[in-house]
Amino acid sequence: MKAKTRVRIIFLFLTALAIGFPLLFLTAPPVPRHLGPEGIAVAFVENLTNANFEAARKLVTPESAETIHLFETLVGSQSDELKSRPTHFNVSRSEMNLAQDTLFIEGKLFFSNKHKLIRKIKLVLVNREGRWLVDCHDNNIF
Incomplete structure (x- = not known):
């Protein structure tokens, strides 16, 4: 050659x-943005506030599925409006209870485009079979 x-x-x-x-x-x-229990909390809140209820259901305990259904029913026809107003959730504080495999998370929900605080949210995550899930069966997300 x-x-x-x-x-x-x-x-x-x-x-x-x-x-x-x-x-x-x-x-x-x-690359997935949400890793670990705090990432699960962020994904859950953002899916719920953007009316992506199927994805939110995958992140909760079986006992909490009814709460998600209740929230979906309450939102009803407003789901298109929710999807057009993007939000983001920032974790402010998390506290682990090792004896019960429970994580308490506090955070703030903002409108993405305005950075205006909507509300503070407290979540409880439980470790079930090595997987962190949001426990909201007592309607603590409303």
Whole structure:
């Protein structure tokens, strides 16, 4: 093989790498933002406030499913309005009770675009079979 041919092959290979790697990073799925029990709390509140009730149900204890259904019924026709007003939840404080595998979380719910405080929220998370779930069966989220 001639030297010019080798140079062209190397140039094509480097060009493919230069184009391929950025495309790979752009098409890769995002790294999950919510990890651990505090992340579960954030995901739960944000799903609930954005009327994504199916996703919120996956993050609660079986006893709390009825509370989510009640909240979904109360919201009813306002779910489109909730989806158009994005929110975010910041954890202010968390306290672990190791004897009962329970985590108490306090946080603040804000409108995303205005950074205006909507309300303070207290959540209880319990560890069930190695998985953290929100326990809201006593309607403590309202």
